[in-house]
Amino acid sequence: MLSIGDLSKRTGVKVPTIRYYEQMGLLAAAERSEGNQRRYERQDLERLAFIRHARDLGLDISAIRELIALSQHPHQPCGDVDRIAGDHLVSVREKIEKLKKLEQELERIVSHCNGDHAIEDCYVIRSLSDHGLCDGEH
Amino acid sequence: MLSIGDLSKRTGVKVPTIRYYEQMGLLAAAERSEGNQRRYERQDLERLAFIRHARDLGLDISAIRELIALSQHPHQPCGDVDRIAGDHLVSVREKIEKLKKLEQELERIVSHCNGDHAIEDCYVIRSLSDHGLCDGEH
DNA sequence: TATGTATCTCCAGAGACTATAGGTTTGGAG
DNA sequence: CTCCAAACCTATAGTCTCTGGAGATACATA
Structure with a gap:
């Protein structure tokens, strides 16, 4: 389990930006520790890498949201x-x-x-x- | 004397954007009609074209402000x-x-x-x- | 246990506009 | 000259993608 700071260090995405992506619905709301701190898993790391990568390519938030939604219906044609x-x-x-x-x-x-x-x-x-x-x- | 709408049509800069440039100090506060509407002259048209051109080139507002300030001291080296x-x-x-x-x-x-x-x-x-x-x- | 770092939420700001609301002025037609 | 629509005014809020701060709480280490 990674803290938000760990996730930030591993992806190069700043902490407030991670929270922003969550707010924008790109990242699912993370599990929380007993003290209400976000806890992440490998899956979230990959998702965040996906987002970061797509942003670097200049895709905007809504396009990324669309891609994420599509990727969750993996049997439709692409x-x-x-x-x-x-x-x-x-x-x-x-x-x-x-x-x-x-x-x-x-x-x-x-x-x-x-x-x-x-x-x-x-x-x-x-x-x-x-x-x-x-x-x-x- | 041109209205703000005339100026807009001649330069392709939208009316609210012209007011925004005035607020940002790129355009001097225009003279006003008796009814408090902005009135412009050829000089303002040229200034606005300068701003538009510089913006098209991707210069930001503060760089343009700097250029305008510099252009008002025409005898300094460039x-x-x-x-x-x-x-x-x-x-x-x-x-x-x-x-x-x-x-x-x-x-x-x-x-x-x-x-x-x-x-x-x-x-x-x-x-x-x-x-x-x-x-x-x- | 004490301390220092990390995290939480909420809110404000950046940059360059753009849009809306509610009210006033202008310019042309009748 | 009167009337009306279009253009104008100010002030304020929203856009987009973050980024930073304040004040409070949690966690990790000595």
Whole structure:
């Protein structure tokens, strides 16, 4: 039996965050000690690892809740699961595209600025003021 | 003189967001009509475009506040401006790297799942449960 | 037993908005 | 000029995913 602190150390998830996940219904309410402290088992450790992993991948709480619910009906076909992960893949790719454009623009902006001319001539400020100086759209 | 709604339409920034920016000190408190409604000029339109543009690039409110303050001392050298944009470029690059890892992992996960087998055998669920199945770190 | 660390609950805050409620002003049609 | 709908005002609360603190209780060790 693990305390909430043990669970926290083993998963890298902070203690208040574990309680938050419980409150959000991602973790089942843990058993309690006589003194009302949460006690966890290996199963909870795996569940929390699942949650952490899914969060790292950028899935939001409701998507994770959905996946957990689906995983508890193991004999249904997994189309929904596939859809959730697939949808997320699409949004990750979109984010990457956007950030790449930003990177290019920031590079361009910064490269014109060597830090030793006056602000009134600074390309950073001018670029931010005037979208027309941008190469692409964003 | 533009109303807040006009300003909103011209910049694509929602009305409550404009008021929020004023509250956060990014926009100066606007002049008011006799009936206490905000009235804007071209100058404000440019300022708001600056803010919108910087936000689109992912700069946060405090960075933008800093840039605005700097831009009001146009005869100082622009080293700080350069630093703010450069720092941001670094963080954008880091985000891109992380997202690319996620993309790879999601691709791998989804490619194993054709949607018609049972959830108990589903690679998505198993991958999320067991970090050990991942290729890289994240 | 005493002490120090860990845990409990509840509540507030962060960041960047967004939405609602209830009241006032504006601008155009009749 | 009057009327009405749309736009505006303020103030407040909610979103999402945590994170941190206060004050009280439990546990582990010397």
